[in-house]
Amino acid sequence: xxxxxxxxxxxxxxxxxxxxxxxxxxxxxxxxxxxxxxxxxxxxxxxxxxxxxxxxxxxxxxxxxxxxxxxxxxxxxxxxxxxxxxxxxxxxxxxxxxxxxxxxxxxxxxxxxxxxxxxxxxxxxxxxxxxxxxxxxxxxxxxxxxxxxxxxxxxxxxxxxxxxxxxxxxxxxxxxxxxxxxxxxxxxxxxxxxxxxxxxxxxxxxxxxxxxxxxxxxxxxxxxxxxxxxxxxxxxxxxxxxxxxxxxxxxxxxxxxxxxxxxxxxxxxxxxxxxxxxxxxxxxxxxxxxxxxxxxxxxxxxxxxxxxxxxxxxxxxxxxxxxxxxxxxxxxxxxxxxxxxxxxxxxxxxxxxxxxxxxxxxxxxxxxxxxxxxxxxxxxxxxxxxxxxxxxxxxxxxxxxxxxxxxxxxxxxxxxxxxxxxxxxxxxxxxxxxxxxxxxxxxxxxxxxxxxxxxxxxxxxxxxxxxxxxx
Amino acid sequence: xxxxxxxxxxxxxxxxxxxxxxxxxxxxxxxxxxxxxxxxxxxxxxxxxxxxxxxxxxxxxxxxxxxxxxxxxxxxxxxxxxxxxxxxxxxxxxxxxxxxxxxxxxxxxxxxxxxxxxxxxxxxxxxxxxxxxxxxxxxxxxxxxxx
Numbered sequence: 001x002x003x004x005x006x007x008x009x010x011x012x013x014x015x016x017x018x019x020x021x022x023x024x025x026x027x028x029x030x031x032x033x034x035x036x037x038x039x040x041x042x043x044x045x046x047x048x049x050x051x052x053x054x055x056x057x058x059x060x061x062x063x064x065x066x067x068x069x070x071x072x073x074x075x076x077x078x079x080x081x082x083x084x085x086x087x088x089x090x091x092x093x094x095x096x097x098x099x100x101x102x103x104x105x106x107x108x109x110x111x112x113x114x115x116x117x118x119x120x121x122x123x124x125x126x127x128x129x130x131x132x133x134x135x136x137x138x139x140x141x142x143x144x145x146x147x148x149x150x151x152x153x154x155x156x157x158x159x160x161x162x163x164x165x166x167x168x169x170x171x172x173x174x175x176x177x178x179x180x181x182x183x184x185x186x187x188x189x190x191x192x193x194x195x196x197x198x199x200x201x202x203x204x205x206x207x208x209x210x211x212x213x214x215x216x217x218x219x220x221x222x223x224x225x226x227x228x229x230x231x232x233x234x235x236x237x238x239x240x241x242x243x244x245x246x247x248x249x250x251x252x253x254x255x256x257x258x259x260x261x262x263x264x265x266x267x268x269x270x271x272x273x274x275x276x277x278x279x280x281x282x283x284x285x286x287x288x289x290x291x292x293x294x295x296x297x298x299x300x301x302x303x304x305x306x307x308x309x310x311x312x313x314x315x316x317x318x319x320x321x322x323x324x325x326x327x328x329x330x331x332x333x334x335x336x337x338x339x340x341x342x343x344x345x346x347x348x349x350x351x352x353x354x355x356x357x358x359x360x361x362x363x364x365x366x367x368x369x370x371x372x373x374x375x376x377x378x379x380x381x382x383x384x385x386x387x388x389x390x391x392x393x394x395x396x397x398x399x400x401x402x403x404x405x406x407x408x409x410x411x412x413x414x415x416x417x418x419x420x421x422x423x424x425x426x427x428x429x430x431x432x433x434x435x436x437x438x439x440x441x442x443x444x445x446x447x448x449x450x451x452x453x454x455x456x457x458x459x460x461x462x463x464x465x466x467x468x469x470x471x
Numbered sequence: 472x473x474x475x476x477x478x479x480x481x482x483x484x485x486x487x488x489x490x491x492x493x494x495x496x497x498x499x500x501x502x503x504x505x506x507x508x509x510x511x512x513x514x515x516x517x518x519x520x521x522x523x524x525x526x527x528x529x530x531x532x533x534x535x536x537x538x539x540x541x542x543x544x545x546x547x548x549x550x551x552x553x554x555x556x557x558x559x560x561x562x563x564x565x566x567x568x569x570x571x572x573x574x575x576x577x578x579x580x581x582x583x584x585x586x587x588x589x590x591x592x593x594x595x596x597x598x599x600x601x602x603x604x605x606x607x608x609x610x611x612x613x614x615x616x617x618x
Contacts, residue, residue, distance in 0.1 A: 064483035068528050071476075083475040240479065294479045302486030 007333065007356040008444070014331040015448055020156060024328050027155045031319040034263025035370065042259060052256050053373040055249045056310035059241075063301060063309075066210040066243045067292065073213030077275030079288040087117035090293045094119060094202070094235055095126045097289050101233045103128055103199040107191075109219065109227040110134035111204030112150060112313060113237040113293050115335040119202070130202075131194045133223035135187055142169040148329030148337065150315040151261050156328050159183075191223070201227035201285065205238040206313070207253060208290075211246045214274040215290065218257065218267035225271050234276070234285035240292050241309040247272075253312060256372035260314035296348045304383045308343045310373045317367035317377060323360050332357060339367035343380045351388045358384035397441045416460075423454040481520035484527055543574020550580055557581045559600055 014020055039045045059066055071081040084090035090113075098106065106128055108114065120130045120141070132141040136153035140146065143165045147153030154162065163177035166186065176186045203224055207216040215236050217224045228234045244250050250272075258264040277284030300306050318324045318338030329337035334345040334354065342361055346354040358381045361367075367377040393399075408415045429435050430453035438446045445451055457465075523533040536542035550558060558580050575582055587596045 062487060064480040064487060064524060065528055067480060067483070068524070083479055085475040085478060089475065240483075292479075294475070298479050298482040298486070301483050302489070306486075 007331070007360070010331040010333055011327050011360075012447065014327040017328075019158070020328055021326055023156060023158060024325050027152065028319040028325045031152070031262065031315075032370070035260055035316055035319070036263075038259040038263040038265065042255075045259075048252060048255055049372055049374060052252050053310065055244060055252060056312070056373050059243050059245065060301065060306060060309045063241065063243065063298075066245060067240060069210040070208050070213055070243055071292070073211065074208075074275070074290055075213070077213050078278070079213060079275050079290050082289060082291045084291055084293045084295070087293070087295045090117050090237065090291050090295070091119055091122040093289075093291050094237075095122060095128075097233065097235055097287075098123065098126065098128050098200060101199060101287070103233065105129045105131065105194070105198045106200040106202050107131050107133050107194050107198040107227050107231065108137075109201070109203040109217065109224040110137050110153075111202065111237050112335060113204055113239050113295075114202065115147065116295065117237075117293065119237070128200075131191070131198070133191050133194070133221075133227055134219070135184065135221055135223075138187060138191065139165055142166070146330060147335070149318055150313050150336070150338075150340075152315070156330070195226045195230045198231040200233040200235060201229075201231040202235045202237065203228050205236050205242060205290075206257065207250055208238055208243045209245075209247055209250055209272075210243055212274055214247075214272050216250055216254070217271045217273065218254070218269065219271075220262070220264075220268045222269050225269055228271065228273055229284050232285055233287045233289070234273075235289045235291060236273075237291050237293060240294050240297050241311075257312055257314050260312075260316040260370070260372040300347055305343060305347045305380045307375055308340065308347060308377075308380060310375050311340050311344070312373065313340075314372060316370045316372065317375075320366040320370040322362060322364065322366065327360075332360065339377045339381075340375075343377055343384065346384055346388075347380075351384065351392055355384075355388040355392050358382075358388065401441075416458075419454075419458055423456070423458070426451075426453040427456070429453070477521050477524065480524045484520070484524050487527070488532070539570035539572075540574040543571055543578060543580075546575070547578030547580060550578070557583050559583050 042048070074081050082093045084093055097103075104127075106123060108120070108130055110132075111119075114120070120132075123130050132138045134153070137147065139154050139157065139162055143157075145154075149155040157165075159180060162183060163172075166172040166177050166183060167174075170186075170190070172183075172186055175182065177183055203215075203217055205215045206218050208214070209216065215238070217228065217236075219225070228236070244253055254266065254270065258267045261267075273288070276288035277286060297309060300309060315338070317340050318329070321339050324338040332338070332341050332345070334341050334349075334357070336344045339361060342357040346357050361378070361381050363378045363381065365378050368374065371377070394402075408418050426435060433453050434450040435453060436446060436450055437443065438451055442451075526533055534545045536545055546558065550556065556579065558575070572582075583600065587593055587600075
C-alpha cells in the first residue's frame with residue numbers, strides 16, 4: 001500500500017519538523033478562541049447556523065437549477081460564463097482568455113480552486129507571469145512552498161520564517177523585515193506596482209448569487225478588490241457548488257463565514273461584483289469571465305458524501321481538529337487539508353490515491369461541532385473508510401489483526417489467557433509503566449509516543465475481588 | 472456534440488431526480504451509454520438531457536416511459552397522487568401510441584375530451600371540466616422527436 005506509506009511518511013516528517021506542532025497549536029488555538037468568542041457574542045448564532053445549513057442543503061439539492069439561473073443572470077449583465085468539466089478544461093479556458101487578451105502579467109487573489117487545478121504553473125508555462133497578491137499566498141509563492149491552511153496559507157510559518165523568505169528571495173533589508181508592520185509595508189509597495197502593471201486579475205469567489213449573477217469575494221487585505229477592478233480583464237474561478245440563491249441568503253452566509261474563519265463579525269472587504277465595467281462607469285474591468293469548475297463535484301451530487309459540498313471554506317474544522325493541529329496541512333498531500341480535505345480530496349480524486357485521508361481523524365466530532373453549517377464530517381469519513389475497505393481492501397496486517405482479535409474476543413477463556421499474557425509481557429518491557437518501543441507492526445505506535453503497560457489486574461479480576469469483599 | 476454545460480447540469484439534474492448519475496467522464500472522452508436499457512434508448516443523450524434541464528428550470532419534471540402502457544401508468548400515478556379519476560386530454564386523436572388508451576382504462580381513468588362545443592352546451596361543458604386537476608397534452612417520442 002504505497003499510498004499509506006507515503007501518507008505516514010508525510011505525517012512523520014511533519015511531526016519531526018522542529019517547532020511545527022507548537023506553531024500549529026499556537027495558531028489554531030488562537031483562531032478557535034476567536035471563533036468561540038465571536039459566536040458567544042452572536043445572539044442568534046445557532047439559529048443562523050440552522051438557516052445557513054438549510055440554504056446550503058437546498059442549493060446542493062437543486063444545484064442545476066441555481067447554476068442555470070446564475071449563468072443566465074451573469075451573462076445578462078455582461079459577464080461571460082465558461083463551464084469547465086475538469087481542472088484541465090478550466091486551465092485551458094484561462095490560458096485561452098490570456099492568449100486572446102494578450103496578457104503578459106496576471107495578479108491573483110486567493111483562490112483554492114486555482115490551487116486545485118494548479119493554475120499558476122500552467123499559466124507560467126504559457127508565458128504569463130503570475131503574481132499572488134494575498135500576503136500569505138505571496139509568501140508561499142516566494143518560498144516556492146504550498147499553502148497549509150484554507151484561509152491562512154502560511155500558518156506553518158513564524159514571523160522569523162517569513163522575514164527569512166523576504167531577505168532571501170527579495171533581498172529585503174533588516175529594516176524592511178524588522179517586524180510584521182514593516183514586512184506588510186514592503187509587500188504593499190511591491191504588490192501595488194504589480195496591480196498597476198497587470199493585464200489580468202484572477203480571483204476565486206466565495207459565493208455566486210443566482211438571482212443577480214453577482215460574485216461575492218471577501219478578503220481582509222483589499223487585494224481582492226484591486227485584483228478584480230484594476231486590470232482590464234477579470235477572471236473569476238468558482239467551484240460549481242459555491243452558489244447561493246439570493247442576496248438575502250448571501251447575507252446569512254456572510255454572518256457565519258468571517259466569524260467561523262477568524263472570529264471577525266465581517267471580513268474587512270466584502271466585494272459584490274456584478275458584471276464588468278458598464279458604460280459611463282469610471283473603473284472596473286472591461287471583460288469579466290466566470291469559470292465554473294466542476295472537476296468531479298457534480299459526481300458527488302446525490303451520493304452519501306454530497307454534504308461535503310455544503311462547505312463554505314471557512315477553515316474552522318481545520319482549526320478545531322486535533323489531528324490537523326498536530327500534523328499541519330502539508331501532511332495531507334492535498335490542497336484541501338484537515339477534516340474537510342479528508343472527505344473532499346478522496347471524494348473528488350479517488351480513494352485509490354487518497355484512501356488514507358479518511359483515516360486521518362480520531363472521529364472526535366470537533367469538526368462537526370465547529371462547522372458553521374453543521375456538516376457531518378465524521379459520518380462521511382466512516383462512509384469513505386468503508387468504501388475504501390470494500391474497493392481497495394484493508395492492509396494485510398490490519399485484516400490479520402482483526403481476525404485474530406475476533407477469534408479471541410469470541411472465546412472468553414482464550415481472551416482471558418491472551419490478556420493475561422499481554423499483561424505480563426507489557427509489564428516486563430515497561431519502564432515506570434511505559435513502553436518505549438513495541439515490536440513488529442506495532443512499532444508505529446511508539447515511534448512518536450510511549451505505550452502504557454497493561455494494568456496489573458484486569459477490570460474483571462478487580463470486579464470479582466470487589467464483589468467477594470462485599471459479600 | 473454536447474457542451475460541458477449540458478453534461479454538468481445533466482449530471483446534477485439526474486442526481487436531483489434521484490437517479491444514479493454516471494461516473495464523472497474521463498477528460499477527453501465522451502460518455503457512452505452503457506447498456507441498451509429502455510431508459511437509455513429513449514433519447515439521444517444531448518437533446519434528451521437538454522430538454523430535461525430546460526423543463527426542470529421551469530419547474531417541470533420529465534418521466535421516462537418505454538411504451539404507451541408505461542406512459543399511462545405514469546399518468547395514472549400522477550392522478551392517484553392527486554386523487555383524480557378524470558383526465559382532461561388535448562388532441563386525443565393525435566396521440567398515436569400503442570397501449571396508451573388501454574393503459575388508462577386499466578388504471579381506472581376516464582379521459583375527457585377537451586374539444587368544447589360552441590353555443591348552448593359550452594358553459595355546461597366548461598363547468599364539467601373545472602374540477603379536473605390533471606391535464607394531458609402531447610407526448611413526445613424522444614427517438615424521432617415526433618409527437
